[in-house]
Amino acid sequence: MTSETALQALYDRLRKRENEQLKQLALSQKMATITTHKAFEALQPDLQDFFYQDNLYIFVADKEEKSYSLLLQVKRHTQIINNDLWSCKAGFFQDCIDSAEPVQHGPKEILKAESTFPTILVEAVRTGSKAIISMAFRLHDQRWAIVSLEYKKRTDNDLQLNNRITSLIPQLNITIGNILMYTQSVQLTTSQIHASPIVSSPSVRAAFMPPDDVRAQIIGNSPQIKIIKSQLKTVAGTEMTLLIQGESGTGKEVVTQYLHRLSTRSQQSLIKINCAAIAPTLIESELFGHEKGSFSGAIKRKIGKFEQANGGTLFLDEIGDLPLVLQAKLLRVLQEKEVERVGGNKTIPVDVRIICATHKDLQDEVRAGNFRADLYYRISAFPVTLPPLRERREDIPILVQHFLEKHAGTVPPKQMGKKMLQRLDLHPWPGNIRELEHVVARAILMTAGPTIKNIMLSENPVFVRANKIPDFSPQTLADFEKQYILWVLRRCNGLISGTNGAANILGIPATTLQSKMKKLGISKKFISLQE
Numbered sequence: 001m002t003s004e005t006a007l008q009a010l011y012d013r014l015r016k017r018e019n020e021q022l023k024q025l026a027l028s029q030k031m032a033t034i035t036t037h038k039a040f041e042a043l044q045p046d047l048q049d050f051f052y053q054d055n056l057y058i059f060v061a062d063k064e065e066k067s068y069s070l071l072l073q074v075k076r077h078t079q080i081i082n083n084d085l086w087s088c089k090a091g092f093f094q095d096c097i098d099s100a101e102p103v104q105h106g107p108k109e110i111l112k113a114e115s116t117f118p119t120i121l122v123e124a125v126r127t128g129s130k131a132i133i134s135m136a137f138r139l140h141d142q143r144w145a146i147v148s149l150e151y152k153k154r155t156d157n158d159l160q161l162n163n164r165i166t167s168l169i170p171q172l173n174i175t176i177g178n179i180l181m182y183t184q185s186v187q188l189t190t191s192q193i194h195a196s197p198i199v200s201s202p203s204v205r206a207a208f209m210p211p212d213d214v215r216a217q218i219i220g221n222s223p224q225i226k227i228i229k230s231q232l233k234t235v236a237g238t239e240m241t242l243l244i245q246g247e248s249g250t251g252k253e254v255v256t257q258y259l260h261r262l263s264t265r266s267q268q269s270l271i272k273i274n275c276a277a278i279a280p281t282l283i284e285s286e287l288f289g290h291e292k293g294s295f296s297g298a299i300k301r302k303i304g305k306f307e308q309a310n311g312g313t314l315f316l317d318e319i320g321d322l323p324l325v326l327q328a329k330l331l332r333v334l335q336e337k338e339v340e341r342v343g344g345n346k347t348i349p350v351d352v353r354i355i356c357a358t359h360k361d362l363q364d365e366v367r368a369g370n371f372r373a374d375l376y377y378r379i380s381a382f383p384v385t386l387p388p389l390r391e392r393r394e395d396i397p398i399l400v401q402h403f404l405e406k407h408a409g410t411v412p413p414k415q416m417g418k419k420m421l422q423r424l425d426l427h428p429w430p431g432n433i434r435e436l437e438h439v440v441a442r443a444i445l446m447t448a449g450p451t452i453k454n455i456m457l458s459e460n461p462v463f464v465r466a467n468k469i470p471d472f473s474p475q476t477l478a479d480f481e482k483q484y485i486l487w488v489l490r491r492c493n494g495l496i497s498g499t500n501g502a503a504n505i506l507g508i509p510a511t512t513l514q515s516k517m518k519k520l521g522i523s524k525k526f527i528s529l530q531e
């Protein structure tokens, strides 16, 4: 082989591997957001594109490992309802858990008289399937699960398929865990949380506190937060790079600290750099360090964040703001696991786990050409999206209680009055949990007695939430005034007076607004209509 053809072969192999990884990443990303049976079943085309299977089954054992049953099936045509239980002691189940690799079974063993296979697989083979390839894995709650792929045409073992199955197991584990947990959470009534005006008695609080051995600082028991916590527990012990997305103040840094504490690197440093807070010209030396004299102002050697985080975790906050030139350099460091200080001529190996966060939609940034696609794929191996507070209002009481205790100082924590909790529940929370914490901390300071009966909410939250002014076409002043008042009223949910009321935002007394509304023919029914 000439060196040119050898090079070409190497290039082809690398490209193939890269494509394979991209395919796996794309599927993992889709799976990461799934919490329901239905959504999983809808993945049929994607799973088929990856495994080329005809049908796919997921079996899950009970906690005692006595029996297992069918949890999910992804079939090309009709779904079969099957509530059967099969014994965990039987050959098929044991075969799968004894093997660290995918196991293939053919019609001969599956159709044997004393077959130990689930009836659903026996039926599949009876109706013409040629192979069932299965792999066992432990869910994070320690139960065993088995994924079985049914093939109508396969005859022998395929190494690439085995690799694909093995590579998807960590994500499958998380997704199945999420589906199980989501099913449980919707069964548990969350209305209890809403119904309780003051979450203060220890027994009530105990019910809301997660039973973690590591003291959880991610406060929240909404289904979304439960899923995120379980994902984090599963992924913490791995070396996976995480991409945490979410609006400002949703807890991206809190999640990073939680993850670092749960990881095997917890005894080492967690180093943070905010890519948006440092001038673009300085980020390179902040990240990678510099040698003395490498540029004017470099009066002594500087150790960069990568080196500082060696052995630990590096938190790249606001990664979406990293300049494009540095994105290329960061990608190289992530691939090669070594850095070169600015002005230096030697490479320094670094062993760092990376966690990235951004409030931007990085996929949009990639499409807009502001963020490199290859870096995006490299850092988004495990994406986590934190919900805004307004989408998990059931967590407000428990968060309030947490902040009442956190900011109590040396005196007993105050209580949040019932009416105040109702007000907090109605607020849009543009600043998310950070804003809630500030509101509670301020209320503690302003309250002399044991119960908080007054709170100050940000003056014009409506404009932060929806600051897009509608496109008013030319019209009379009266029409304009009517439209504008309606627009403001809709953003205040029809509230006229009070701090968050429309009158306050418009800068007029509530009575004046009411008479204007009457004059302009604005009634409540228009306020609730969509624009």
Ligand SMILES: Nc1ncnc2c1ncn2[C@@H]1O[C@H](COP(=O)(O)OP(=O)(O)OP(=O)(O)O)[C@@H](O)[C@H]1O
Binding pocket: 217, 218, 219, 220, 246, 247, 248, 249, 250, 251, 252, 253, 254, 255, 359, 402, 433, 434, 437
């Ligand atoms: N789940 C949570 N439990 C308890 N406190 C929280 C939680 N999430 C956020 N907080 C608190 O809210 C504040 C903001 O959190 P954090 O800094 O992690 O948000 P962020 O998403 O990183 O914000 P930004 O994008 O602005 O940097 C912090 O004071 C933090 O303690």
